[in-house]
Amino acid sequence: MTAAPASTNTIPGVSPDIYSSADFAQIAKIIYGAAGIVLPQGKAMLVYSRLAPLVRAAGSVTFSKYIELIGEDAAELNKTVAALTTNHTFFYREAHHFEHLRNELRPHLLEKLRHRQPVRVWSAGCSSGEETWSIVMSLLGPDRSSGINMARSDLRVLASDIAPHAIQKAEAATYPVKDLSPVPEELRRVWTTEKGGDAVMADAMRQIVRFRLLNLHGDWPIKGHFDFIFCRNVMIYFDNPTKERLVKRFADVLEPGGFLYIGHSERVTGPAANDFQLVGPTIYRKRAA
Known part of the structure; x- marks a missing residue:
């Protein structure tokens, strides 16, 4: 018997009921519009790891609910953008x-x-x-x-x-x-x-x-x-x-x-x-x- 193909809406290691490829795509679109930051598909797990604490803190349970929240709450959107920026730097770099x-x-x-x-x-x-x-x-x-x-x-x-x-x-x-x-x-x-x-x-x-x-x-x-x-x-x-x-x-x-x-x-x-x-x-x- 041939196994059924995995859903294209899933992200390995994460329940699609909590965080899916569709959620990632929506977040990527929001972040691009808000800050010009491009999030390629390879960043899906990074987005999950950085935003999961915000999702929990907001009591949203799922990423789809959190996406609804940041669409209505500018302060929460700002937190999301800040969480997804990279702050790696050091003195006298270059x-x-x-x-x-x-x-x-x-x-x-x-x-x-x-x-x-x-x-x-x-x-x-x-x-x-x-x-x-x-x-x-x-x-x-x-x-x-x-x-x-x-x-x-x-x-x-x-x-x-x-x-x-x-x-x-x-x-x-x-x-x-x-x-x-x-x-x-x-x-x-x-x-x-x-x-x-x-x-x-x-x-x-x-x-x-x-x-x-x-x-x-x-x-x-x-x-x-x-x-x-x-x-x-x-x-x-x-x-x-x-x-x-x-x-x-x-x-x-x-x-x-x-x-x-x-x-x-x-x-x-x-x-x-x-x-x-x-x-x-x-x-x-x-x-x-």
Whole structure:
């Protein structure tokens, strides 16, 4: 006797009464619409593992009931999106970006500040803050006196992410000392303090950073323009049309001559490519008008 074929609506190891392929497809559609994140079929079990605690906490019992809930409750939808974002990051990741910032861009920014011109920076998709604090240490530099003067001038850093738990950790500005090992020692020594095995970011750094919840796929309540933007290893979760729209929006809020730093596996493509010149590995400069 030949066994009956398995239902195409089942996911191995999970009762279809609780979570099915149809549920996954609906969730993938919702997440794409809300945040531009693409969830291929291979992510079905990841979705189950990350959302099951939310389903239980909401008392929904089944994923289909939970899908009804997130269709009606914006706060619950935000929890769902946050649960499905990846927050893997580390200090001084893709070190060539920070070396370029220190050696090529920082002198120009110092000159702007000396002439009382504002300097604005955006860490877009900042996750738990390791990127942001790496940026700020690189900006302020190894000389504490000079760095303090920079921090007291018109220098501001926006750090945004879609996940509240990531923002909370970033704002705490406290990490295991070992996590900072990739950061040059001259910067760690000046801008962090060790407390019981943790490294705490200096107050001078914290006062220039503003952490905000922000969905890159949604509206940006942003005024003015940025001297440079870091958005790394975020666009890998988007499809090409979404990536191209995002890059165009970045171009629109960058100063002429401003820089966009992206992840090692990402590229600037589409109409906005004409707005940028590649000046280093995954480092793009906006063309002057």
